[in-house]
Amino acid sequence: MLTLADREEISRGLAESLRYKETAVRIGRDASIVSREVNRHGGRDGYRAVAADGAAGTARARPKPLAVDRNPVLRSRVVGLLRAGWSPASIAGRLARDGPVRNAGKVSHEAIYQWVYAQPVATLRQELISLRTGRTGRRGPRPAPAPRIREPRYLDERPAEADDRAVPGHWEGDLVRHEALCVFERR
Incomplete structure (x- = not known):
């Protein structure tokens, strides 16, 4: 995670027209981190350290609104297709195919399921x-x-006469033993 000081050093490196690799050596990071940071927050011409730090803080904030809730046009389209009996996978495929035409955007079927089960x-x-x-x-x-x-x-x-087993059947084991003896004698 880059700090505000790292971002200011990246901004200075851009002002000095340094390559990403040279700026990365200055802040002790990999060149790909510097490249992604600059491309994510305005490019070489539009990069500002304070604005990039604020945008990064906002992107890290949790909880994030669900993907379907972020775009009202997308939400209404998803709800309409769910009401019509479409599956989330079919909806995601349809939105990917004609998203730019209807200006609804794209969303994955996992995001639709996540939105449905959060309701x-x-x-x-x-x-x-x-x-x-x-x-x-x-x-x-x-x-x-x-x-x-x-x-x-x-x-x-249980009654006392069941303890001495004088009467057959007073104890559950007597009956089982009696039946086992009968079966044995028949053989």
Whole structure:
């Protein structure tokens, strides 16, 4: 990240008609950084250090408005096509193809999805926007939950005669063991 002092040194280098490589050596950066900085903020003739520093600070600011919200013409075009049932990928392709004609600009399908999912569901419903998911919507209420045992009896509350296992069936294991013995005897 360049500082204001670096940008002022770049401005001095441009005033002295130095090459980008020479200016880069002065500030201890790569020549490509100087080149990008100058081209991004007005070129060799229009570069001003303070203006470039302010523009860079604004570009770094977060949160940024979403790409669809930055251009009202683009937003209205995207909303219109979403209402018509177009997918975000189709919209992005259409805007790329005839963007300069309609002056709407370009936007990627990822940016459209990001904009759609950033909206509250109520806003999407109000604007009549729905994405084609391919899934059928849920129909009807959810099924009733499974019935619960109303008065469960815990193992601690079992009768005393179940502890000595004198009567078959008082303990769950007795029944299982009895059935296993019957199967074994049949073989």
